[in-house]
Amino acid sequence: MTYIIAAVILLIALVVFGSFSRKRIYKQIDRLESWKMEIMNRPLTEEISKVKGLTMVGETEEKFESWRNDWDEMVTVGLPNMDEALFDAEESADKYRFNKAKGILRQIESQLQGMESRIKAISTEIDELVTSEELNREDIIEAKEQFSEGKKYFLTHSRSLGKTAALFEAEFSEVNTMFAHFDEMTSQGNHLEARKILVNSIECLKDVREKMESVPELLVLLLSDLPSSLKDLKDGFSDMEEQGYILNHIGIDKEISSMNERIAALLEKVYELEIDETQKGIDHLNTEIDQLYDLLENEVISKQFVIKEKEVMLQSLADLQLDMEKIRTEADMVSLSYQLDQSDVEVHKRLEKLFNKLQTRFAMIEQSIEEKKDSYSVIREMMEEMAVQLEDLKKSNQEYQEKLVNLRKDELETKEKLKELRRRLLEARRMMQKSNLPGLPDHYLMTIEKAENYIIEVSKRLDDKPLEIAEITEVLENALEAVEEGYKETAEIIETAMLAEKVIQYGNRYRSSYSSVSVRLIEAEIAFRNFQYEEALNLAANAIESVQPGILKELEVNLKQKI
Structure with missing residues (x-):
């Protein structure tokens, strides 16, 4: 049973597939049939008949026969044969020979495409032939008018054309020959070939006219204007030499000789009607002449x-x-009081040497001017270079002079700072005296002594001859640090001592009530009398903080407000 069902299904599938394939092939047959009929109804015969209005000889006759034969072949043989092929394809499809039917249809489609290409080519060739004949009839009239105008222009201007007149006459003769050839091709029905000849003759006439108009001007330039310009250039050169200018570097004789040779060569190019090359050569000559004039003007x-x-x-x-003498004097004066760095000494020597070199160079420039050794343009370059060096030397001199001034400025600033340090240290002493402390700790005395020693050392260094500014600056920095440390320590000791005294006085109220407080306060008083103010403050503060926490901070604030 299963096999029977499978066979039935397979049979149905084959029937459906066959029906579908036949429909596709029938549809393609209909399409090709329509295409065939559309080609058969093309008005190509009418297009071919357009040519009948032309003289049916030569190329025209050959093409006409070829087009007509090709079209007849398509209509009488190619397209009818396709009917039988389409019938065979349909019959093969009915017999389920689908591959054969498809092969026949592919062949028919290829033949139809070939016919389409050939019909398109025939239409194009017909248009070219008919259009060429029409254009030839119109353009030959204009071409002959241009020929007549060109010939008239030639006869009128033949004298200004010089040796080129014979060449132009030959060109007109050649164009005339081309016209005759054109007429011959036209009479033979070779309209396409005649078109090529006519186009060439028109281009030739245009080229001849342009050259005829260019040649007279080029001849004037080469035979008159350029030689005249070279003569003027030579005369101007000679006049400037008589006026004392040195112009050997220009080499004018060689340049003019070379340009005269090139003018002669360009004349030959004109006589050969090489107009573009001649114009380029003339432009180059004019540029070079302008450059020579620029050199003279320079x-x-x-x-x-x-x-x-x-x-x-x-x-x-x-x-x-x-300026150099002033700097030299100032440097000598500074060197009496200061120890100049070796680099500064070398800079001064280098500046002196450069100045002497510039004086020598200027003397050479003056000699060159007087003896006329070099051209003014060369001398100018030398002077411009020297001007830059002079400006650099002025700038270097100014920088060196500022450095000398800064050396003395450093001395004055050091003395001013030393005065300020003494004032600062004196102020610290007055603060200490005003505080009425019973005595001073040893470490404080050592700090003040160190600051005083640095101040004395700076003062002594300032009296040295020559001054060592770098060393003085180093000692001054130490003095600044020591004085600042002493001043800061003075303020701290006074504040600590005052606060310790205040805390001891405040703690006296607890002596009778707290024996421990009384003992620590006694120890604090002993430390205070021994100038150990920080220890005294710590002992007294611990004593009263044990019975009244936070009171130290309060006393400290009140003391700062009073200070």
Whole structure:
């Protein structure tokens, strides 16, 4: 039973598949049939008939016959054969020979595509041929008018064309020959070939006209304007040499000779009608001539600069010499009181050496001007370089001078700081005297003594000749630190002693009630009389804090408010 059911299902599947495949093939057959009919109804015969209006000879006749034969072949053979092929495909589909049907349809579609391509090519060729014939009829009239105008222009300007006249005459003869060839191709029905000839002749006429208009101007430039410019350049060069300018570096004779050779070469290019190359060569020559004029102009400007800046530079050297002498004197004076670093000494020597070098260089510049050894442009460069060095030397001198001033400034500042330290230490002593303490701790006395010793050492160092500012500065820093430490310790001792005394006095109220308090207060008094103020404060504070916690903080606040 299972096998029977499977067989039935398989049979149904085959029937469905066959029905579906036949429908697809029938649909494709209908499509190809419609395509075939659409091609058969194309108005290609009418398009081909357009050519009948042309002279049916030569190329036109050949193409006409080829197009007509191809179309007849399609209509009478190719398309009818497709009917039989489509019938075979349909019959194969009915017999379930689907692969064969598909193969036939692929072949038919390929043939239809080939026909489409050929029909499109025929239409394009027809348009080209008909259009070429129409354009030829219109353009030949304009071309002959251009020829007549060009010929007229040539006859009118032949004298200004020089040796090129014969070349242009040959060009017109060539164009005339091309016209004759065009007429021949047209009469033979070769309209496409005639079109190529006509286009070439029009381009040739345009090129000839442009060259005829360019040649006279180029000849004037090469035969007159450029030689005249070179002569003017040479004359100007000679005039400047007579005026005393040194122009050997320009090499004008060599340059002019080279340019004359290039002018001759460019003339030959004109006579060969190489117009673009000639124009480029002339542009390069004009650029080089302008550059030579720029060099001469630069010499004139440089001379004005040299004459003016020479006096300015001479005055700058004189001013700098006065500055150097002033710095030298000031350095000698400073060296009596200060020990200058070796680097500072070397800087001064280097500045002196550089100044002497600049004086020598300026003397060479003056000699070069007087003896006319170098061009003014070269001298100008030398002076501009020297001006930069002069400015650098002025700046270095100023920096060195400021350094000398700063050395003395350091001395004055040190003396002022020393005065302030003495005042500060004296103020600490007065504070201590005013406090009426019974005595001073040893460590405090040592701190004050150390500060005094540093002050004495700084004072002695300031009397040394020469001064060692670096060493004095180091000792001064120590003095500053020691005085500040002494002043701070003075304030701390006074405050501690006053607070200890205050706490002892406050604790007296508890002596009779608390024996332990009385004992500690006695110890505190002994420490106070022995100048141990911090220990006295600790003993008294512990005594009263044991019976009245927090009272020390309160007493401390009240004391600071009174101070």
